[in-house]
Amino acid sequence: MSRDDDALRWEGDEDLDLEPSADDGDRARSGAAAPAAREARPRGPLGWLALVLALAATVGWIVVMFANPVQQPSLLGLVMYQLGELLAVIAPLLWWWCVDRLAPLERRAPWWIAGLVVTAPWPLVAGVLA
Template sequence: MPSRDDDALRWEGDDDPTLDARSETAAEPGEPSEAPVLPEGWRAVGAGSETVPEDDAVEPAPAQGLGNVALVSLGVIGGVYLLWTIGWFLGATRLRERIEQSTNAVADFMFQGSMWLAIASPLLWFAAVLILTRRAATWKRIVLLLAGAVVLVPWPFLMSGSFIVVGG
Protein backbone atom coordinates (compact mmCIF):
# COMPACT_ATOMS: atom_id res chain seq x y z
CA MET A 1 0.00 0.00 0.00
CA PRO A 2 1.41 3.42 -0.96
CA SER A 3 2.22 5.93 1.78
CA ARG A 4 0.11 9.02 2.49
CA ASP A 5 2.76 11.20 0.81
CA ASP A 6 2.30 9.27 -2.41
CA ASP A 7 -1.50 9.67 -2.19
CA ALA A 8 -1.12 13.35 -3.04
CA LEU A 9 0.21 12.36 -6.43
CA ARG A 10 -2.64 9.94 -7.30
CA TRP A 11 -6.38 10.09 -7.84
CA GLU A 12 -7.07 6.83 -6.11
CA GLY A 13 -7.83 6.74 -2.41
CA ASP A 14 -10.54 9.39 -2.46
CA ASP A 15 -12.81 7.06 -0.51
CA ASP A 16 -10.29 6.71 2.34
CA PRO A 17 -12.24 7.44 5.58
CA THR A 18 -9.18 9.00 7.26
CA LEU A 19 -9.19 11.79 4.69
CA ASP A 20 -12.82 12.79 5.34
CA ALA A 21 -12.74 16.40 6.57
CA ARG A 22 -16.36 16.30 7.74
CA SER A 23 -17.27 14.83 11.07
CA GLU A 24 -20.21 12.46 11.57
CA THR A 25 -22.29 15.30 13.00
CA ALA A 26 -21.62 17.67 10.13
CA ALA A 27 -24.66 18.89 8.33
CA GLU A 28 -25.45 18.15 4.74
CA PRO A 29 -24.99 20.98 2.23
CA GLY A 30 -28.53 22.32 2.62
CA GLU A 31 -28.83 22.05 6.40
CA PRO A 32 -27.80 24.72 8.93
CA SER A 33 -24.77 23.82 11.01
CA GLU A 34 -23.69 24.86 14.46
CA ALA A 35 -21.16 27.68 14.90
CA PRO A 36 -17.50 26.70 14.59
CA VAL A 37 -15.35 26.57 17.68
CA LEU A 38 -12.99 29.58 17.65
CA PRO A 39 -10.00 30.40 19.84
CA GLU A 40 -10.53 32.84 22.68
CA GLY A 41 -10.78 36.44 21.50
CA TRP A 42 -11.84 35.48 17.97
CA ARG A 43 -15.31 35.92 16.57
CA ALA A 44 -17.01 34.72 13.43
CA VAL A 45 -18.10 37.25 10.83
CA GLY A 46 -19.95 36.84 7.59
CA ALA A 47 -23.10 34.97 6.65
CA GLY A 48 -24.87 33.45 9.64
CA SER A 49 -22.79 35.28 12.24
CA GLU A 50 -23.97 37.82 14.73
CA THR A 51 -23.89 41.52 13.93
CA VAL A 52 -20.68 43.34 14.76
CA PRO A 53 -20.98 45.71 17.74
CA GLU A 54 -20.24 49.35 16.93
CA ASP A 55 -17.23 49.50 19.22
CA ASP A 56 -15.62 46.67 17.23
CA ALA A 57 -16.52 48.14 13.86
CA VAL A 58 -14.07 47.41 11.08
CA GLU A 59 -11.74 50.29 10.26
CA PRO A 60 -11.77 51.58 6.70
CA ALA A 61 -8.99 50.39 4.42
CA PRO A 62 -5.90 52.61 4.49
CA ALA A 63 -5.41 55.06 1.67
CA GLN A 64 -3.44 53.81 -1.27
CA GLY A 65 0.22 54.70 -1.47
CA LEU A 66 1.75 57.22 -3.82
CA GLY A 67 1.54 56.55 -7.52
CA ASN A 68 4.51 56.05 -9.80
CA VAL A 69 4.51 59.64 -11.06
CA ALA A 70 4.43 61.00 -7.51
CA LEU A 71 7.30 58.75 -6.42
CA VAL A 72 9.44 59.77 -9.40
CA SER A 73 8.59 63.43 -8.75
CA LEU A 74 9.60 63.13 -5.11
CA GLY A 75 12.86 61.47 -6.16
CA VAL A 76 13.71 64.19 -8.66
CA ILE A 77 12.83 66.97 -6.23
CA GLY A 78 14.81 65.19 -3.50
CA GLY A 79 17.81 65.16 -5.85
CA VAL A 80 17.39 68.90 -6.44
CA TYR A 81 17.35 69.47 -2.68
CA LEU A 82 20.52 67.42 -2.33
CA LEU A 83 22.19 69.54 -5.01
CA TRP A 84 20.98 72.70 -3.24
CA THR A 85 22.57 71.46 0.00
CA ILE A 86 25.88 70.87 -1.79
CA GLY A 87 25.60 74.31 -3.43
CA TRP A 88 24.98 75.98 -0.08
CA PHE A 89 27.99 74.20 1.40
CA LEU A 90 30.32 75.23 -1.43
CA GLY A 91 29.05 78.81 -1.57
CA ALA A 92 29.11 79.29 2.21
CA THR A 93 32.63 77.93 2.59
CA ARG A 94 33.85 80.37 -0.09
CA LEU A 95 32.17 83.25 1.72
CA ARG A 96 33.55 82.11 5.07
CA GLU A 97 37.09 82.88 3.96
CA ARG A 98 36.11 86.43 3.01
CA ILE A 99 34.16 86.99 6.24
CA GLU A 100 37.01 85.72 8.44
CA GLN A 101 39.53 88.04 6.77
CA SER A 102 37.48 91.22 6.86
CA THR A 103 35.44 91.13 10.10
CA ASN A 104 35.77 90.68 13.83
CA ALA A 105 35.06 87.62 15.99
CA VAL A 106 31.38 88.46 16.65
CA ALA A 107 30.56 88.69 12.96
CA ASP A 108 32.49 85.49 12.35
CA PHE A 109 30.56 83.71 15.11
CA MET A 110 27.22 84.92 13.72
CA PHE A 111 28.23 83.88 10.22
CA GLN A 112 29.16 80.38 11.38
CA GLY A 113 25.70 79.79 12.89
CA SER A 114 23.84 81.16 9.89
CA MET A 115 26.12 79.26 7.50
CA TRP A 116 25.27 75.88 9.02
CA LEU A 117 21.56 76.73 9.10
CA ALA A 118 21.73 77.70 5.43
CA ILE A 119 23.50 74.47 4.54
CA ALA A 120 20.91 72.39 6.40
CA SER A 121 17.87 74.37 5.19
CA PRO A 122 17.15 72.37 2.00
CA LEU A 123 17.26 69.06 3.86
CA LEU A 124 15.20 70.47 6.73
CA TRP A 125 12.57 71.82 4.31
CA PHE A 126 12.35 68.51 2.44
CA ALA A 127 11.98 66.50 5.65
CA ALA A 128 9.47 68.95 7.15
CA VAL A 129 7.25 68.87 4.06
CA LEU A 130 7.30 65.08 3.91
CA ILE A 131 6.52 64.69 7.60
CA LEU A 132 3.94 67.46 7.96
CA THR A 133 2.00 66.63 4.78
CA ARG A 134 1.61 62.89 5.26
CA ARG A 135 -2.18 63.08 5.17
CA ALA A 136 -2.41 65.91 2.65
CA ALA A 137 -3.04 65.48 -1.04
CA THR A 138 -0.02 64.62 -3.15
CA TRP A 139 -0.32 67.78 -5.24
CA LYS A 140 -0.03 69.93 -2.10
CA ARG A 141 3.16 68.12 -1.12
CA ILE A 142 4.64 68.60 -4.61
CA VAL A 143 3.69 72.32 -4.66
CA LEU A 144 5.32 72.93 -1.27
CA LEU A 145 8.47 71.10 -2.34
CA LEU A 146 8.67 73.09 -5.59
CA ALA A 147 8.14 76.35 -3.68
CA GLY A 148 10.96 75.41 -1.32
CA ALA A 149 13.24 74.56 -4.26
CA VAL A 150 12.67 78.06 -5.65
CA VAL A 151 13.12 79.84 -2.33
CA LEU A 152 16.19 77.88 -1.24
CA VAL A 153 18.34 78.42 -4.33
CA PRO A 154 21.99 78.59 -3.17
CA TRP A 155 22.69 82.21 -4.11
CA PRO A 156 26.24 82.35 -2.67
CA PHE A 157 27.20 79.46 -4.94
CA LEU A 158 25.57 81.02 -7.99
CA MET A 159 26.87 84.54 -7.40
CA SER A 160 30.47 83.73 -6.44
CA GLY A 161 31.62 83.07 -10.00
CA SER A 162 30.91 79.37 -10.05
CA PHE A 163 29.69 79.48 -13.60
CA ILE A 164 31.89 79.98 -16.61
CA VAL A 165 30.69 82.99 -18.58
CA VAL A 166 30.83 82.32 -22.30
CA GLY A 167 31.84 85.23 -24.57
CA GLY A 168 32.34 87.55 -21.77
Protein backbone atom coordinates in the same frame (compact mmCIF):
# COMPACT_ATOMS: atom_id res chain seq x y z
CA MET B 1 5.95 49.38 49.82
CA SER B 2 5.62 53.11 50.32
CA ARG B 3 6.79 55.57 47.64
CA ASP B 4 9.63 56.67 49.89
CA ASP B 5 10.81 53.08 50.28
CA ASP B 6 10.47 52.49 46.54
CA ALA B 7 12.60 55.55 45.82
CA LEU B 8 15.43 53.99 47.82
CA ARG B 9 15.39 50.65 45.94
CA TRP B 10 16.73 49.78 42.46
CA GLU B 11 14.36 46.90 41.64
CA GLY B 12 12.20 47.60 38.59
CA ASP B 13 13.96 50.82 37.61
CA GLU B 14 15.19 49.24 34.35
CA ASP B 15 11.61 49.33 33.08
CA LEU B 16 11.62 53.12 33.27
CA ASP B 17 14.26 53.27 30.51
CA LEU B 18 12.19 51.30 28.01
CA GLU B 19 10.47 53.04 25.09
CA PRO B 20 6.69 52.87 25.50
CA SER B 21 5.07 50.47 23.07
CA ALA B 22 2.41 51.54 20.57
CA ASP B 23 -0.34 49.78 22.50
CA ASP B 24 0.70 51.40 25.72
CA GLY B 25 -2.72 52.40 26.91
CA ASP B 26 -4.31 55.80 27.06
CA ARG B 27 -1.42 57.83 25.75
CA ALA B 28 -1.34 56.05 22.40
CA ARG B 29 -5.12 56.27 22.12
CA SER B 30 -5.19 59.95 23.04
CA GLY B 31 -3.40 60.88 19.83
CA ALA B 32 -1.04 63.20 21.69
CA ALA B 33 1.91 60.92 21.04
CA ALA B 34 0.73 59.33 17.80
CA PRO B 35 3.81 59.49 15.58
CA ALA B 36 3.26 60.97 12.14
CA ALA B 37 6.31 59.02 11.00
CA ARG B 38 4.33 55.78 11.12
CA GLU B 39 1.68 56.97 8.69
CA ALA B 40 1.94 55.69 5.16
CA ARG B 41 3.16 58.67 3.12
CA PRO B 42 4.28 57.49 -0.31
CA ARG B 43 6.69 59.95 -1.93
CA GLY B 44 6.53 58.97 -5.56
CA PRO B 45 9.12 59.89 -8.19
CA LEU B 46 8.66 63.64 -7.64
CA GLY B 47 9.53 63.29 -3.97
CA TRP B 48 12.73 61.42 -4.72
CA LEU B 49 13.63 63.86 -7.50
CA ALA B 50 13.03 66.75 -5.09
CA LEU B 51 15.28 65.03 -2.55
CA VAL B 52 18.10 64.64 -5.10
CA LEU B 53 17.78 68.29 -6.11
CA ALA B 54 17.73 69.34 -2.44
CA LEU B 55 20.95 67.38 -1.92
CA ALA B 56 22.45 69.15 -4.94
CA ALA B 57 21.40 72.51 -3.46
CA THR B 58 23.05 71.55 -0.18
CA VAL B 59 26.29 70.82 -2.02
CA GLY B 60 25.96 74.20 -3.72
CA TRP B 61 25.63 75.97 -0.38
CA ILE B 62 28.71 74.12 0.93
CA VAL B 63 30.61 75.48 -2.09
CA VAL B 64 29.32 78.98 -1.23
CA MET B 65 30.61 78.60 2.35
CA PHE B 66 34.09 77.58 1.27
CA ALA B 67 34.26 80.20 -1.47
CA ASN B 68 33.51 83.07 0.95
CA PRO B 69 35.48 82.71 4.18
CA VAL B 70 34.53 85.50 6.57
CA GLN B 71 36.28 86.94 9.61
CA GLN B 72 34.24 88.24 12.53
CA PRO B 73 35.46 90.71 15.16
CA SER B 74 34.06 88.77 18.12
CA LEU B 75 33.70 85.14 19.15
CA LEU B 76 29.91 85.55 19.50
CA GLY B 77 29.73 87.03 16.01
CA LEU B 78 31.78 84.13 14.64
CA VAL B 79 29.64 81.51 16.38
CA MET B 80 26.39 83.10 15.19
CA TYR B 81 27.73 83.50 11.64
CA GLN B 82 28.77 79.86 11.50
CA LEU B 83 25.40 78.82 12.93
CA GLY B 84 23.77 80.80 10.13
CA GLU B 85 26.01 79.06 7.60
CA LEU B 86 25.03 75.67 9.01
CA LEU B 87 21.34 76.56 8.79
CA ALA B 88 21.81 77.80 5.22
CA VAL B 89 23.49 74.53 4.24
CA ILE B 90 20.82 72.28 5.74
CA ALA B 91 17.89 74.47 4.61
CA PRO B 92 17.14 72.57 1.34
CA LEU B 93 17.03 69.20 3.09
CA LEU B 94 15.19 70.65 6.07
CA TRP B 95 12.53 72.11 3.77
CA TRP B 96 12.19 68.80 1.91
CA TRP B 97 11.87 66.84 5.14
CA CYS B 98 9.34 69.22 6.70
CA VAL B 99 7.17 69.04 3.56
CA ASP B 100 7.49 65.25 3.55
CA ARG B 101 6.36 65.02 7.18
CA LEU B 102 3.95 67.91 7.58
CA ALA B 103 2.25 68.85 4.31
CA PRO B 104 -0.97 67.12 3.20
CA LEU B 105 -0.21 64.58 0.48
CA GLU B 106 -1.93 66.53 -2.30
CA ARG B 107 -0.03 69.74 -1.47
CA ARG B 108 3.45 68.30 -1.17
CA ALA B 109 4.45 68.76 -4.82
CA PRO B 110 3.99 72.57 -4.93
CA TRP B 111 5.72 72.93 -1.56
CA TRP B 112 8.67 70.84 -2.73
CA ILE B 113 8.97 72.89 -5.93
CA ALA B 114 8.73 76.13 -3.94
CA GLY B 115 11.46 74.85 -1.62
CA LEU B 116 13.78 74.07 -4.52
CA VAL B 117 13.34 77.62 -5.84
CA VAL B 118 13.66 79.36 -2.46
CA THR B 119 16.56 77.34 -1.07
CA ALA B 120 18.60 77.12 -4.28
CA PRO B 121 22.21 78.28 -3.83
CA TRP B 122 21.49 81.75 -5.22
CA PRO B 123 24.84 83.28 -4.13
CA LEU B 124 26.53 80.70 -6.34
CA VAL B 125 24.23 81.61 -9.24
CA ALA B 126 24.83 85.33 -8.66
CA GLY B 127 28.59 84.74 -8.54
CA VAL B 128 28.52 82.82 -11.80
CA LEU B 129 26.37 85.43 -13.54
CA ALA B 130 28.52 88.35 -12.32
